[in-house]
Amino acid sequence: MERINVAILNALKVNMGYKEGEKVAIIMQEWNPKFGEGILPKFEKAKELCFRMYEVFRENNVDVEIISYMPEEARSGVDATKDVYERIGFKEIIFMPTVFSLTHTNFRKVQTEKGSRIASMPGFILEMFEEGGPMDVDYNILHKNTEEIANKLRESRFVRIIADETDMKVEIDKELVHVSSGLLDKPGKYGNLPGAEAYVVPVHEGESFGYFTVPAGWGGAVPLKYKVKFIVEKGKFVDVKGENKEVQDYIEKEIKPLIFGGKDFEILAELGIGTNPNITKDYIAKKGWNTLVAEKIFGSAHFANGNSKGMGGKNDVPVHIDWVVPNVKIFFES
Numbered sequence: 221m222e223r224i225n226v227a228i229l230n231a232l233k234v235n236m237g238y239k240e241g242e243k244v245a246i247i248m249q250e251w252n253p254k255f256g257e258g259i260l261p262k263f264e265k266a267k268e269l270c271f272r273m274y275e276v277f278r279e280n281n282v283d284v285e286i287i288s289y290m291p292e293e294a295r296s297g298v299d300a301t302k303d304v305y306e307r308i309g310f311k312e313i314i315f316m317p318t319v320f321s322l323t324h325t326n327f328r329k330v331q332t333e334k335g336s337r338i339a340s341m342p343g344f345i346l347e348m349f350e351e352g353g354p355m356d357v358d359y360n361i362l363h364k365n366t367e368e369i370a371n372k373l374r375e376s377r378f379v380r381i382i383a384d385e386t387d388m389k390v391e392i393d394k395e396l397v398h399v400s401s402g403l404l405d406k407p408g409k410y411g412n413l414p415g416a417e418a419y420v421v422p423v424h425e426g427e428s429f430g431y432f433t434v435p436a437g438w439g440g441a442v443p444l445k446y447k448v449k450f451i452v453e454k455g456k457f458v459d460v461k462g463e464n465k466e467v468q469d470y471i472e473k474e475i476k477p478l479i480f481g482g483k484d485f486e487i488l489a490e491l492g493i494g495t496n497p498n499i500t501k502d503y504i505a506k507k508g509w510n511t512l513v514a515e516k517i518f519g520s521a522h523f524a525n526g527n528s529k530g531m532g533g534k535n536d537v538p539v540h541i542d543w544v545v546p547n548v549k550i551f552f553e554s
Contacts, residue, residue: 225272227350228272231349236337236339243313246284247314247315248289250289262343268345274286289304296323296441298320299322316338316339323342337407343511343512348513353498355414359402362416366400366415366418367418369493379392379550379552381491391427392421398532400419401415402414415495420490421531424455425454425487429453431450432452433545434448435447438545440544441541449461460476478539484526487535487537489526492523494519501517504517514544520548
């Protein structure tokens with residue numbers, strides 16, 4: 221069997237803990253012409269992956285179905301359509317290799333409550349199954365290493381993150397620490413593929429404060445054109461700054477609406493710590509920016525604004541944006 225096909229089958233058997241006779245769904249998003257031609261290649265890549273997974277599973281006698289729909293909005297966090305709810309019924313395993321993430325949506329929550337095991341894979345492409353890629357790791361070891369970091373989070377009240385032009389102190393909710401290691405083999409379990417990260421919801425409007433800087437070429441849902449500094453006070457984003465007027469004009473137009481464009485969009489919703497040794501800055505530079513992958517970079521941290529309810533928090537808004545910072549030092553404080 222071709223190596224990529226073996227890796228796809230391993231995702232089903234190892235990551236999802238597939239048992240013979242279980243039903244599998246693959247959620248696929250269709251391109252909406254109103255989104256414009258520029259985003260069409262992402263939908264084509266996602267469709268290529270969906271059909272390859274479908275073919276591999278069918279060839280191995282898996283009861284699998286592709287459920288496709290057309291999103292109405294070009295952003296993550298928008299719920300699936302009514303038709304998807306009706307068609308899916310109950311599937312033990314759900315893969316979501318979508319363009320726009322369904323992780324923090326009611327659809328994902330409803331399926332989790334049914335007991336489905338869910339792999340959310342926004343922006344995932346077929347190449348991630350290649351040798352040396354983010355899926356080509358020992359996920360049992362990765363789970364152990366990620367769990368160790370999660371335990372440190374559970375034992376801490378504050379986490380301090382220091383990097384270039386970054387000094388953040390985050391007050392965390394110990395009850396809302398999560399492990400997204402890529403092992404999703406128990407009923408009601410959900411997370412991202414590829415793994416892995418340990419992540420936590422900060423105390424809502426708590427004592428988190430400081431600043432962090434995302435380099436040019438990093439992101440964000442898309443890579444930033446310039447280096448950008450984000451300011452946080454009392455668990456909220458309060459400002460975004462650039463080095464000069466040109467950068468600030470860019471921030472006012474492209475960045476601030478994502479954070480201050482709606483009620484409670486500015487809430488600090490997540491601190492995440494990447495743990496996948498196969499995901500590096502060089503890998504991202506070679507393959508192109510993808511937040512789902514970049515937030516798992518070993519030695520990185522990410523801070524999100526917006527929705528935390530999908531992770532057990534209080535903030536229920538239709539936006540969740542991860543901002544990734546490389547080369548961090550992390551200090552756990554009681």
